Amino acid sequence: MFEQLFTEFSDRDRTVQSNRRPLKGVIIGAGQVGMACAYSMLIQNTLDEMLLVDVNQEKLQGEVMDLLHGVPFIDPTVIRSGTLADSDDPDIVIITAGAKQQPGETRLDLLNRNVHIFKQLIPQIVQYCPNAILLLVTNPVDIMTYVTLKLSGFPCNRVLGSGTVLDTARFRYLLANQLKIDPRSFHAYIIGEHGDSEVPVWSKVNIAGMNLCSGGIEDCSEADAERLQGIFDQVKNAAYEVIKRKGATSYAIGLGVTDIVKAVLRNQNRVLTVSSFIHGVNGINDVCLSLPAVVNREGVTRVLDLSLTPNEQNLLQHSATVLKEAIGKLEL
Numbered sequence: 001m002f003e004q005l006f007t008e009f010s011d012r013d014r015t016v017q018s019n020r021r022p023l024k025g026v027i028i029g030a031g032q033v034g035m036a037c038a039y040s041m042l043i044q045n046t047l048d049e050m051l052l053v054d055v056n057q058e059k060l061q062g063e064v065m066d067l068l069h070g071v072p073f074i075d076p077t078v079i080r081s082g083t084l085a086d087s088d089d090p091d092i093v094i095i096t097a098g099a100k101q102q103p104g105e106t107r108l109d110l111l112n113r114n115v116h117i118f119k120q121l122i123p124q125i126v127q128y129c130p131n132a133i134l135l136l137v138t139n140p141v142d143i144m145t146y147v148t149l150k151l152s153g154f155p156c157n158r159v160l161g162s163g164t165v166l167d168t169a170r171f172r173y174l175l176a177n178q179l180k181i182d183p184r185s186f187h188a189y190i191i192g193e194h195g196d197s198e199v200p201v202w203s204k205v206n207i208a209g210m211n212l213c214s215g216g217i218e219d220c221s222e223a224d225a226e227r228l229q230g231i232f233d234q235v236k237n238a239a240y241e242v243i244k245r246k247g248a249t250s251y252a253i254g255l256g257v258t259d260i261v262k263a264v265l266r267n268q269n270r271v272l273t274v275s276s277f278i279h280g281v282n283g284i285n286d287v288c289l290s291l292p293a294v295v296n297r298e299g300v301t302r303v304l305d306l307s308l309t310p311n312e313q314n315l316l317q318h319s320a321t322v323l324k325e326a327i328g329k330l331e332l
C-alpha cells in the first residue's frame with residue numbers, strides 16, 4: 001500500500017508540475033541568529049529549498065529535526081542539514097557562522113576570531129556556490145562583508161551585509177512609538193558602520209514628506225535635540241542591552257534578513273540600508289558600510305548618494321575611517 005502511494009505521489013511528480021526553478025538558500029551557522037533567520041524565512045514562505053550547515057553536527061541535526069516537525073503547518077519547503085558540498089547551486093547563501101559578542105564586548109572585538117573562520121569558509125562557498133548572492137550577518141558585519149568580497153573574488157553586487165537594516169528598524173520603531181505612528185510609515189535611516197560609529201540621518205527623517213528636522217539635529221531646540229539623542233542612544237546600545245539580558249539578539253535580525261532575502265529573490269528593487277562596497281559615494285572609498293541601496297535579483301545594484309548636512313557627512317566619514325583602520329590591520 002505504501003509502495004503504491006509512493007509511486008502515486010512521488011517527489012518527481014511534484015517537481016514536474018512546478019513550472020519554475022525552486023528558490024534555494026543555504027544558511028551557514030545554526031546558532032541563535034541562523035535559526036531565527038531559518039524560522040522567519042520558513043513562516044514567510046521565502047524559499048523552496050533550505051540547506052542548513054554548521055560545524056556542530058549534533059546541534060545542527062536537532063535544529064533541523066525541530067523545523068521539519070513544523071512542515072505540516074507551512075507552505076511546502078524542503079529543509080535539509082548537510083555540508084556546503086550538499087548545496088545544489090543555491091541562489092543565496094546567508095552567513096551567520098562565527099563568534100558572537102559576550103556581554104560588554106563590541107562587534108569589532110570579534111574581528112580576528114571571525115576572519116580566521118572566514119579564511120577557511122569562504123573558499124568552500126566559492127567552490128560549491130559559485131553563482132550565489134552572499135548575505136553576511138556575522139559581526140563585525142561591514143568588515144566581514146569586505147573580507148568576503150576580497151576572499152571570494154565575487155563581483156561587488158553579489159556580496160552584501162545586513163549592515164544597518166536592523167539599526168534602521170530599531171530607529172524607526174523607537175521614533176514611531178513616540179509619535180504613535182506605524183513604523184512602516186516612518187522614513188528614517190541609520191547609515192555607516194553597524195556598530196558604535198553608526199550615524200542617524202536626522203535631516204531625512206520624515207512622515208509622508210513632513211520632515212522632523214531638515215537641518216539636522218543641530219537645528220533643533222536644545223530640548224528636542226536631547227530627546228532625539230536619547231532615542232539614538234537607545235538604537236546604538238540596543239544590542240548591548242539585549243545581550244546583557246538574554247545573551248544574544250535573534251528575532252529582529254531574523255526578520256530583517258528575511259526582508260533582504262525577499263528583496264533579492266523576488267527582485268523587489270527595495271531601498272534597504274544593507275552594507276555593500278562603497279567607492280565614490282558620499283566621498284567614501286574602498287570600504288563596506290551601509291547607505292540606502294537598491295536591492296534586487298542581482299544583489300546591490302545602486303547605492304544612493306544622500307545629501308547630508310555637514311555634520312552628518314563628518315560622522316559618516318568618521319565611521320568609514322573606523323572601519324578602514326580595522327581593515328588596514330588585517331592580513332588578507
Ligand SMILES: NC(=O)C1=CN([C@@H]2O[C@H](COP(=O)(O)OP(=O)(O)OC[C@H]3O[C@@H](n4cnc5c(N)ncnc54)[C@H](O)[C@@H]3O)[C@@H](O)[C@H]2O)C=CC1
Binds near residue numbers: 033140141250
Ligand atoms: N549583523 C547583525 O545585525 C547581527 C549579527 N549577529 C552576529 O551573528 C553571528 C552569530 O550569532 P549567534 O547565532 O548568536 O551565535 P551562536 O554562537 O549562537 O551561533 C554561531 C554558530 O556558528 C557555528 N559555526 C562556527 N564556525 C562555523 C563554521 N566554520 N562553519 C559553520 N558553522 C560555524 C557555531 O557552531 C554556532 O552554531 C555573531 O557574529 C553575531 O555577532 C548577531 C545579531 C545581529
Ligand SMILES: CC(=O)C(=O)O
Binds near residue numbers: 101139239253
Ligand atoms: C548583535 C548585533 O549586532 C545586533 O543585535 O545589532
